[in-house]
Amino acid sequence: MSLDIRSWGVREIFNFLLITILALVPVYSWMSGNTFIITLVTRALVYAIAAMSLNLIMGYGGLVSFGHAMFLGIGGYAAGIMAFHGNTNGLLQFPLAFFVAGLFAMIIGALSLRTRGVYFIMITLAFAQMVYFAGVGLEAYGADDGMTLSRRSRLGPIDLADRNQLYLFCLAVLLFTVWMMGRIVNSRFGMVLRGAKSNETRMLALGFPVFRYRLAAFTMAGAWCGIAGALMANQAAFVSPAMMHWVQSGDLIVIVVMGGINSLFGPVYGALAFIIVEHQLSVWLKDTWQLVFGPMIVLLALFARNGLDDLFKLMGGRKDGRDG
Amino acid sequence: MSTLLIENTLHGIQLGLLIFLLAAGLTLVFGIMDMVNLAHGSLYMIGAYFAYTLIGMTGSFILGVFLAFFATLAFGIVLEKFVLSTLYQRDHLDQVLATFGLILFFNKMVQVIWGPAGLSIALPPWLAQKIEILPGVPYPLYRLSITLVSLAVAAGLWYLITQTRTGMLIRAGASNRKMVSALGVDIKWLFTLVFGLGAGLAGLAGVMYAPISTVFSGMGEEVLIQAFVVIVIGGIGSVRGAFIASLGLGLIDTLGRLFLVDLCKLVMSAAAASTVGPALASMLIYLIMAAVLVWRPTGLFGRS
Known part of the structure; x- marks a missing residue:
């Protein structure tokens, strides 16, 4: 997002409004006494961070990973296991979540990226299932049932046990993620990644080692999703294998597509x-909300593939393909 | 011990054949239509639910199973005509998304219609007995019969694909869709046929396994993911690859669960082995998949 207001289109104005609204949520919550909204939006922020990391490989790299939630789980468990052993220092937990998830992503990426298309989708799903079973096998840490974090993380003066501090911390991580993804996507590295999506053969002919670029992107996406996982563990004060269930991976894909694939703020x-x-559907329909939500996803796939991006274009947003 | 081994080997073959019934349809759909169908497991589940209702309605186990098979086949064709056929020309992401939405819908739909609790289907007395397959080795007759039915279906599929004109078109479609279409074959009809066949096989698997497990919402998903692993190992579009990989994985998975705890005890303490063993056993097939990928990225029988 350029800081020069004169160059803003509809999309930039909306992004600006969105950030303003997000920043005002704690104020609203404090004035109205509604603490539920802050919990709900915190969850959305964590999902947004995870979805942005997926968008790097799926939106910009064209690699449909159906196993991205495994990195949420890995990051969550990294933080949760440290907390279990009494270390609640976030300055250690978050880097650990980042590195462990990144390491897994590097190994799984190196294997999965040997394949293309349908194979890649199935393989990422299969690896996620494998990590899921590994989580179920962690008997010392609650196995199937997961475990409750007795204490949320502390990062120096910031205490994530406080609802508002957790919210603001998530928002800060989110804004940093947007900025960082913008830098990555518009860098030479990002250009190669996007080039390989539209024409792999040409990028190879130009001499770019496409596999290595993709592996780097896959690793970064996994590592960053590990951060989101550690945040999710803090938000719920709970980690369980359900964090990396394949439905969770599907949800992340839905989020990316809903918001408009290929756009930084989309997720x-x-x-x-x-x-x-x-939330609304489950309030109205109780536990049958998927009966409406499922078909909504089908319709999204069939008729609104560019998600909210189409909406912005309809409202006169820019069509020059720049990311903002 | 040898009784246990024989019994588990048979269980393994049976699990392999079950996965094969799903994987065969899936691999053809992948190979010919280049389409990812995550909702294939839903057809397995719906077959089992149909069997529950139809066996109850007709009062006859065999008749109910037959009707459930055809009902699932019809259901699959309707699904293909109205939703999935619009996805063939789309990219994989759309297909993943749409079929993911379908899974959420179907999983809830069966709960609304049949209730949230798991259902069980009782076997008729003549099928519920055990017979001696080898002296001193009794084995449930029903499990033996589903193994034989699955094998017969696999043989029928082999005949259809390699010996008939329709099979020739299916193979041709898998290797070059456009060319088959240009030669005047109604490709849409071929797609519907292949999809219906796959749906029927998935339904049959669900119908046959319903009596030995429970019928519940989401029952198809674990089998579906195992079928994915089989397809990755066997190679997309290869029914032969799917068959070999299914049997191999079924055996490895079943015997792994039987022996891994003991094997782990050789290298670690008994307490550690009882934790690591089962976890490792459930991860085993994925580790094998990873190994095959390193060796042959397009699967054992896939085209490179």
């Missing part, structure tokens, strides 16, 4: 829309 809109729709 943020997608995550908010997802959480709000899920």
Whole structure:
């Protein structure tokens, strides 16, 4: 997002409004005494961070990974296991979540990226299932049932046990993620990644080692999703294998597509829309909300592939393909 | 011990054949239509639910099973005509998304229609007995019969694909869709046929396994993911690859669960082995998949 207001289109104005609204949520919550909204939006922020990391490989890299939630689980368990052993220092937990998830992503990526298309989708799903079973096998840490974190993380003066501090910390991580993804996507590295999506053969002919670029992107996406996992563990004060269930991976894909694949802010809109729709439908329809939500996803896939991006274009947003 | 081994080997073959019934349809759909169908496991589940209702309605186990098979086949064709056929020309992401939505819908739909609790189907007395397959080795007759039925279906599939004109078109479609279409074959009809066949096989698997497990929402998903592993190992579009990989994985998975705890005890303490063993056993097939990928990225029988 350029800081020069004169160059803003509809999309930039919306992004600006969105950030303003997100920043005002704690104020609203404090004034109205409604603490539920802050919990709900915190969840949306965490999903948005995870979805943005997926968007790097799926939106910009064209690699449909159906196992991204495994990195949520790995990051969550990294933080949760440290907390279990009494270390609640976030300055150690978050880097650990980042590195462990990144390491897994590097190994799984190196294997999965040997394949293309349908194979890649199935293999990422299969590896996620494997990590899921590994989580179920962690008997010391609650196995199937997961475990409750007795204490949330502390990062120096920031205490994530406080609802508002957790919210603001998630928002800060989110904004940093947007900025970082913007830098990555528009860098030479990002250009190669996007080039390989539209024409792999040409990029290879130009001499770019496409596999290595993709592996680097896959590793970064996994590592960053590990951070989201550690945040999710803090948000719920709970980790369980359900964090990396394949439905969770599917949800992340839905969020990315809902918000408009290929746009930096897309996953943020997608995550908010997802959480709000899920919440409202379950209020109205109790436990049968999937009966409406499932067909909504089918319709999204069939008729609104560019998600909210189409909406912005309809409203006169820019069509020059720049990411903002 | 040898009784246990024989019994588990048979269980393994049976599990392998079950996975094969799903994987065969899936691999053809992948190979010919280049389409990812995550909802294939839902057809397995719906077959089992149909069997529950139809066996109850007709009062006859055999008749109910037959009707459930055809009902699932019809259900699959309707699903293909109205939703999935619009996805063939789309990219994989759309297909993943749409079929993911379908899974959420079907999983809830069966709960609304049949209730949230798991259902069980009782076997008729003549099928519920055990017979001696080898002197001193009794084995449930029903499990033996589903193994034989699955083998017969596999043989029928082999005949259809390699010996008939329809099979020739299916193979041709898998290797070059556009060319088959250009030669005047109604490709849409071929797609519907292949999809219906796959749906019927998935339904049959669900119908046959319903009496020995429970019928519940989401029962198809674990088998579906195992079928994915089989397809990755066997190679997309290869029914032969799917068959070999299914049997191999069924055996490895079943025997792994039987022996891994003991094997782990050789290298670690008994307490550690009882934790690591089962976890490792459930991860085993994925580790094998990883190994095959390193060796042959397009699967054992896949085209490179």
